[in-house]
Amino acid sequence: MKVFKFGGASVKNATAIKNAVQITQSYKGPLIVVVSAMGKTTNSLEELWSAFVKRDEKTISKSLNKLVEFHNQLLVELFQEQSSSAKLFNESLSKLSNYLEKEPSENMAYEYDQIVSYGELWSTIIFSGALAAYKVNAKWMDARKIIRTTNHFQEARVDWPKTKDLVKSTILSAFEKDMGLKCVVTQGFIGHANNGKTTTLGREGSDFSAAILAWATSAQQVLIWKDVPGLLNADPKEFENTIKIDRISYKEAIELSYFGASVIHPKTLKPLQNSNIPLLIKSFVDPKAEGTIIDSDESADYQQASYIYKRNQLLISISPKDFSFILEDHISEIFSVFSLTGVKVHLMQNSALSFSVCATMKKTMLKGLIDNLSEKFNVKYNEDVDLLTIRHYKDHVFPEKLKTKKVLIKQRSRSTLRYVLR
Ligand code: ASP
Numbered sequence: 001m002k003v004f005k006f007g008g009a010s011v012k013n014a015t016a017i018k019n020a021v022q023i024t025q026s027y028k029g030p031l032i033v034v035v036s037a038m039g040k041t042t043n044s045l046e047e048l049w050s051a052f053v054k055r056d057e058k059t060i061s062k063s064l065n066k067l068v069e070f071h072n073q074l075l076v077e078l079f080q081e082q083s084s085s086a087k088l089f090n091e092s093l094s095k096l097s098n099y100l101e102k103e104p105s106e107n108m109a110y111e112y113d114q115i116v117s118y119g120e121l122w123s124t125i126i127f128s129g130a131l132a133a134y135k136v137n138a139k140w141m142d143a144r145k146i147i148r149t150t151n152h153f154q155e156a157r158v159d160w161p162k163t164k165d166l167v168k169s170t171i172l173s174a175f176e177k178d179m180g181l182k183c184v185v186t187q188g189f190i191g192h193a194n195n196g197k198t199t200t201l202g203r204e205g206s207d208f209s210a211a212i213l214a215w216a217t218s219a220q221q222v223l224i225w226k227d228v229p230g231l232l233n234a235d236p237k238e239f240e241n242t243i244k245i246d247r248i249s250y251k252e253a254i255e256l257s258y259f260g261a262s263v264i265h266p267k268t269l270k271p272l273q274n275s276n277i278p279l280l281i282k283s284f285v286d287p288k289a290e291g292t293i294i295d296s297d298e299s300a301d302y303q304q305a306s307y308i309y310k311r312n313q314l315l316i317s318i319s320p321k322d323f324s325f326i327l328e329d330h331i332s333e334i335f336s337v338f339s340l341t342g343v344k345v346h347l348m349q350n351s352a353l354s355f356s357v358c359a360t361m362k363k364t365m366l367k368g369l370i371d372n373l374s375e376k377f378n379v380k381y382n383e384d385v386d387l388l389t390i391r392h393y394k395d396h397v398f399p400e401k402l403k404t405k406k407v408l409i410k411q412r413s414r415s416t417l418r419y420v421l422r
């Protein structure tokens with residue numbers, strides 16, 4: 001078994017969908033193909049949801065029309081009139097329209113999941129139809145019957161044992177019953193709570209869905225198809241001359257993502273690491289190319305410096321008003337304020353009289369944080385610093401940014417060099 005994941009960009013229009021179908025065709029089964037919502041559909045559905053909870057009728061119908069137009073256009077480009085995909089899409093759409101007629105409940109997160117989950121339902125309906133048109137023996141399955149979660153709407157947590165059972169009785173049993181079946185197509189991002197209500201796993205959750213299904217089927221590998229050649233050693237929007245990483249360990253990928261790289265989320269890597277299932281990141285533009293492989297092999301981790309650049313960081317320096325040393329009890333007090341105000345600390349530095357952190361937080365919480373800390377401490381802060389991390393810096397090239405910006409803090413460990421810049 002292999003698990004594929006096609007993200008929004010890989011199915012954003014008819015050409016992209018055909019390409020994804022051809023990629024699926026070129027592999028041997030059995031496959032599980034996880035698809036996320038097409039293009040920017042999830043963003044549009046979020047607009048629809050926020051109009052719905054505000055009962056803003058005008059925006060509801062505008063957002064819905066936009067979504068319908070986009071999907072109808074795709075249906076027209078891909079299929080003859082009256083395709084079964086068009087029929088299924090329209091049925092699904094009328095369920096959503098009926099839902100939108102109702103009064104929203106108080107629970108916004110619940111409403112989010114009931115509405116935003118349609119993106120993945122539509123993309124898989126269309127993708128299954130496209131596979132059928134190309135004579136690929138595929139079966140559409142409803143992830144809301146397979147992935148069991150808690151009822152933490154909008155960021156549901158997985159019930160692993162139950163999900164494994166459900167995968168067995170749905171996906172695995174389908175492959176057993178039909179020897180000719182090549183692939184099961186299902187939705188990323190969505191699941192269900194034990195009362196049957198739809199849940200979602202958090203934005204960008206489709207990679208995680210692929211990992212869950214791979215774990216539950218003890219798959220041989222997961223392939224995530226992207227519009228980049230693989231993992232890069234830096235964000236091309238921030239750095240020139242980025243290099244593709246050919247191979248990296250789960251451990252190192254988790255480290256990079258901890259330092260702020262938008263590599264694969266640790267949540268996705270964990271189930272794969274636990275069962276030692278390799279993850280391949282491959283380009284849907286050039287499917288034959290090698291891509292990046294992530295597995296337990298750590299031998300290549302030190303070969304390449306990686307650069308991680310995080311903007312809009314908050315730098316806070318805290319010192320006790322009575323000039324007492326920064327001691328453990330101060331630090332624990334400071335951290336309980338951080339935890340109350342949702343501060344995510346990325347770097348810490350202390351001296352005898354002060355303690356500084358580089359962090360991110362919701363802008364709306366900043367005043368609460370400063371007021372709270374100012375009772376006991378002198379607090380200075382700067383809302384607009386950048387954090388540069390260079391991992392495996394041994395042979396690194398100094399990025400331009402270090403020449404043009406002022407270094408406020410520099411930290412060096414054996415493998416990592418970090419700068420707070422302004
Ligand atoms: N469609 C969802 C999102 O855009 C899930 C995903 O793409 O992974 O967040």
Ligand code: MG
Nearest residue numbers: 008036037042
């Ligand atoms: Mg998406």
